[in-house]
């Protein structure tokens with residue numbers, strides 16, 4: 610964290626992997642508690658943890674296991690990190706569009722369902738996959754739209770999805786270059802066009818993917834756009850969880866803003 614800026618509002622992370630031993634996130638309760646303590650210290654005070662769940666497994670005993678593990682974690686977390694409000698949802702991998710996804714316990718809250726395409730690939734008919742979610746009464750919130758292979762050459766999809774009401778949940782790690790140059794470029798492009806609805810950490814805590822939501826807030830605030838950082842990391846995720854419309858996010862050219870800010874700092878240090 611830069612230390613130069615501190616959020617004036619609590620941050621809200623609606624995509625991360627804290628339930629121990631059910632996906633490629635936390636391995637143990639102690640992992641998850643340590644990360645929640647770090648979230649608390651970074652002013653992230655509302656967290657929805659979203660284990661991976663394939664649509665084809667929604668009705669399986671595997672899901673029961675995830676829910677039991679979450680209840681165990683929540684008991685421990687409420688006692689040891691009470692400053693952070695922790696809830697369970699899922700990151701639904703749409704592998705079977707025909708699956709019944711109507712169970713309210715799947716939702717982020719507020720009528721939105723966090724979804725992803727399998728294998729970080731654009732499927733043959735991504736609009737139909739997303740329609741399979743909205744046809745069941747949910748507002749799809751698409752996880753890391755900037756990460757799907759080839760999306761840089763097919764940016765039109767992002768515009769089409771947004772027009773059909775799909776929410777865009779951009780990974781902080783993409784903004785910071787942790788998911789490769791294409792994801793970074795598309796994330797910057799989405800911010801420059803006002804196409805990101807919110808930021809989330811997708812925190813897994815391993816394999817170098819341990820970036821917290823606060824790092825994204827810091828990056829945007831440091832470029833001089835604290836209001837946009839608040840919208841993306843606090844007000845809009847809060848609105849999604851409450852079932853309210855997201856506020857439009859003003860376009861920010863993060864690359865140019867950072868260069869301008871660096872130039873000002875260099876000029877200041879030369880005086």
Ligand SMILES: [Fe+2]
Nearest residue numbers: 624700752811
């Ligand atoms: Fe994820």
